[in-house]
Amino acid sequence: MLPYLSPLLGGIVLGTAALLLLGLCGRVAGISGIVGGLLPGRPGDRLWRLAFLAGLWTGGLLLLRWLPTAIPQSLATGRITLIVAGLLVGLGAGLGSGCTSGHGVCGLGLRSRRSLVAVLVFMAVAIATAQLTRGGVL
Amino acid sequence: MRHIAPFVCGLLFALGLGLAGMTRPDKVLGFLRLEDPDLMFVMGGAVLVTFLGFPLIRRRGRAVLGPTLHLPSTTRIDRPLVLGAALFGVGWGLAGLCPGPALTDLVTLDPGLLLFCAAMLAGLALAPRKRDSCG
Numbered sequence: 001m002l003p004y005l006s007p008l009l010g011g012i013v014l015g016t017a018a019l020l021l022l023g024l025c026g027r028v029a030g031i032s033g034i035v036g037g038l039l040p041g042r043p044g045d046r047l048w049r050l051a052f053l054a055g056l057w058t059g060g061l062l063l064l065r066w067l068p069t070a071i072p073q074s075l076a077t078g079r080i081t082l083i084v085a086g087l088l089v090g091l092g093a094g095l096g097s098g099c100t101s102g103h104g105v106c107g108l109g110l111r112s113r114r115s116l117v118a119v120l121v122f123m124a125v126a127i128a129t130a131q132l133t134r135g136g137v138l
Numbered sequence: 139m140r141h142i143a144p145f146v147c148g149l150l151f152a153l154g155l156g157l158a159g160m161t162r163p164d165k166v167l168g169f170l171r172l173e174d175p176d177l178m179f180v181m182g183g184a185v186l187v188t189f190l191g192f193p194l195i196r197r198r199g200r201a202v203l204g205p206t207l208h209l210p211s212t213t214r215i216d217r218p219l220v221l222g223a224a225l226f227g228v229g230w231g232l233a234g235l236c237p238g239p240a241l242t243d244l245v246t247l248d249p250g251l252l253l254f255c256a257a258m259l260a261g262l263a264l265a266p267r268k269r270d271s272c273g
Contacts, residue, residue, distance in 0.1 A: 004179045010158025011183025017150035018184070019191040024143040026201030026208050029151060031237040036262045051141040052148035053241070059152025060245035063161065070156035071243055075163060075250045077233050086254035088229030089236060090261020096222020097210065100236040101151075103223075104181060109188025110196075110209065117215050122227035129231025130170035 018105050021052070030102020031056075032093035092122075140203050152242045154184075161242050163234030170231055218266070 018029035025048055027034075034049050036042065063070045075082065093099040096118055098107060103122075107115020152161075158180040159165045168174035201207060230236050233254060235243075240255055 004176055007158045007176045007179040008183045010154045010156070010160070011180040011185075012187055013150055013154030013157060014180070015154075015184035015187025015191075017147045017154055018188050019195070020150070021144060021147040022192060022201070022207065023195045024202045025140075025147070026204050026206050027144070028208065028210070029147065031151075031241065032262060035237060035241070035259070039259065039263050047141055048144040051144040052151075055145040055148025055150075056152045056238070056242055057148075057245055058145075059149040059156070060161075060242040062149075063152065063156035063242070064245055067156055070159070070161050071246060072162055072164070072248070073246060074248055075233075077163065077250065079250055079253055081232055082235075082250050082254040083257045085229040085233035085235065086240075086257030087261040087264075088225050088232070089240075089254075090229075090258035090263075091265050092222045092224070092226025092229060092261070093237060094222065094262045094265020095218050096226055097212075097219060099226060099238075100230070101238050105184045105188055106192075108185045109192040111189075111193075112210070112213075114210075114213060114215055114219055118219055118223040121220055121223035122230065125224045125227025126170050126231035127172065129228050130167055130234075131172075133232060134171055 014101075014105060015109075018101070018109070022106070028102060028106045030098050030106055032090070032099040033097075033102050036094060096122075143203060151238065155239050155242055158183075161239045163239070166230075166234035166236075166239070170234065222265070 021027050021029045027048065034052055038046055038049050060071065098118060103115040103118040108119065155161050159176060160180060169177040235254055237258060240251065240258065243251055244255055
């Protein structure tokens with residue numbers, strides 16, 4: 001199979017999921033926003049968010065069964081780095097109003113200038129970070 | 139139906155991530171280190187669908203199962219947006235994990251991934267609240 005075919009197909013499936021969520025439920029498929037809305041003290045409408053998460057995990061289990069190479073059994077990154085990275089991803093997505101899915105998949109589809117800026121910034125910074133830590137600095 | 143639809147969307151989303159290779163942090167890090175261009179096609183395929191499809195939904199002005207499209211209305215490019223995206227980029231580049239793939243991979247209950255997701259939720263809770271979010 002052509003090397004880029006499954007990434008392209010995966011992307012089309014992702015985009016279709018986002019299209020269905022907006023078209024059917026009127027919601028943006030931004031994962032940090034969906035999960036952020038479940039935190040204590042955030043306003044209602046939790047059920048659709050929980051349903052989406054349940055779907056995500058069901059999908060994860062299906063992958064584990066049918067495409068096990070897609071799901072890593074363990075991570076090469078150290079625990080401290082994972083904690084720091086997780087904090088930055090959460091804080092950054094909260095402050096910047098979106099993550100790869102919200103700004104990338106959905107925001108660009110909405111022709112949002114804010115999302116275009118966010119995508120350019122986080123791509124550039126992520127590439128720089130990954131280059132700098134190539135040898136495992138942390 | 140109101141809860142089946144988001145369930146199916148979440149399921150499709152996870153399958154798309156898995157098929158695309160986004161659920162593999164080693165693959166994502168290879169992409170960010172500019173060693174493996176595959177993941178460009180993920181964003182390309184996904185944005186192709188939303189770029190063509192979202193305007194049709196917008197023109198219709200409502201969702202099939204509800205009257206409102208919950209879309210962000212802010213258009214200002216401000217400091218929180220840029221700072222937030224930069225912090226997000228550092229985290230993503232460190233571990234090769236962003237929220238969707240991290241939550242999907244959580245089905246293995248890997249302790250490192252649990253730590254990442256717990257820290258991510260803490261980070262989201264720490265971020266100043268805004269009315270308007272793209273998620």
